[in-house]
Amino acid sequence: MxxxxxxxxxxxxxxxxxxxxxxxxxxxxxxxxxxxxxxxxxxxxxxxxxxxxxxxxxxxxxxxxxxxxxxxxxxxxxxxxxxxxxxxxxxxxxxxxxxxxxxxxxxxxxxxxxxDRMRIRDFAMETWAEGYDFCTLGAGGTRFDLKTDRLAFEQNCMFRMDGHSLFRLSRKRLPHFIQRLLERSGWTVDDIDVVVPHQASPLALQHMIRRCGFHSDRVVNTIRDTGNLVAASLPITLHTAREDGRVQPGSKILMIGTSAGVSVAGMTLVG
Known part of the structure; x- marks a missing residue:
């Protein structure tokens, strides 16, 4: 497709x-x-x-x-x-x-x-390594040895997340990161026509809107229909914005999200 x-x-x-x-x-x-x-x-x-x-x-x-x-x-x-x-x-x-x-x-x-195609304007990424253990899927790499510690391997086959710690770290750092990215692009928050965020959780999405000053009607919200789709979240949310007619020629678009590690990244595009 x-x-x-x-x-x-x-x-x-x-x-x-x-x-x-x-x-x-x-x-x-x-x-x-x-x-x-x-x-x-x-x-x-x-x-x-x-x-x-x-x-x-x-x-x-x-x-x-x-x-x-x-x-x-x-x-x-x-x-x-x-x-x-x-x-x-x-x-x-x-x-x-x-x-x-x-x-x-x-x-x-x-x-x-x-x-008639979207164009990338700028990209930025930061890593806040103090949050390394906030989201983990420990087994499957070299950390846990199936032969010598099968129990630890099996216990770490499930995803684990410290949502509260992740939320506190993102709440503190994300607004300033977005401000720096927009300044690099020569934009302000009010200039953004479409915000395409990673759909981490309903709470995280609403907090980002309030904390960063985005107009709520410009933020694409898909999490209630799809859930958090991890890495597939951002491309699917961008596709939804296109299908809904929210991306028009000349639209100023911000893609933004956080990830385990903890990292934050954003990309500005022009529709």
């Missing part, structure tokens, strides 16, 4: 990026499988994964933009897919488990030569 919307065929792609918190498996990356399923046999089309948890798709968009700007690629496919339901802590933390959903999104980036 994304390729059709861009008027392209798989063979027109120069790079494939899969951006998600949890891919199909640790090794190999998921992007080569997507390339294979698309039937692309050209070896010069690299395919690899980007993991910035909830911000993976947005970071992949920035990386795609850098590749295009450097002349290394003309058309880049970004795919994000999350199946959160595989690792939700329903037994001991249903309040957290109930926030999440499953979903997938894809988009194509290319040279900004068509007037």
């Amino acid at each position: 994304a390729l059709a919307d861009a008027g392209l065929q798989p063979e027109n792609l120069d790079l494939i990026l899969f951006g998600a918190a949890v891919g199909r498996q640790p090794i190999p990356a998921t992007a080569p499988l997507i390339k294979d399923l698309l039937g692309i046999r050209k070896e010069q089309v690299p395919a690899y994964d980007i993991n910035a948890t909830c911000l993976s798709a947005l970071v992949a968009m920035d990386l795609a933009n850098l590749h295009i700007g450097a002349g290394r690629a003309k058309h880049v496919l970004v795919v994000s897919s999350e199946i959160s339901s595989r690792a939700l802590p329903w037994d001991d933390d249903p309040a957290t488990a109930g926030l999440f959903g499953d979903g997938a999104g894809a988009l194509v980036l290319g040279p900004s030569v068509e007037p």
Whole structure:
């Protein structure tokens, strides 16, 4: 659907990026499988994964933009897919488990030569590493050894989140980050026509609107229908804004979100 919307065929792609918190498996990356399923046999089309948890798709968009700007690629496919339901802590933390959903999104980036296409203006990202343990899915990497400590491995196969600590850290840092990003773009809060936020939770969304001074009718809210789709959240919310007719030629768009780690990232675009 994304390729059709861009008027392209798989063979027109120069790079494939899969951006998600949890891919199909640790090794190999998921992007080569997507390339294979698309039937692309050209070896010069690299395919690899980007993991910035909830911000993976947005970071992949920035990386795609850098590749295009450097002349290394003309058309880049970004795919994000999350199946959160595989690792939700329903037994001991249903309040957290109930926030999440499953979903997938894809988009194509290319040279900004068509007037009816969105254009990236700026991107920024910060990491607040003191929140490293606020959101975790511990098993599946090198931290827990299935052979020597099977119990610890199994106990850490479920997602864990300290929502209160994450909320406090984001509440303190996010408004200033957004202000700096908008200043770099030469915009103010009142200039923004469409805010496309990561759908972390209903509470987080409402707090961001109040704390950052956004007009609530300009913020795209999908969480009550989809839940938190992790990395797929931002591309799906952007797609919803387009489908609803909220993105018009010349619209000033802000994509913004936080992720485990803890990181925050934002991108300004012009419709």
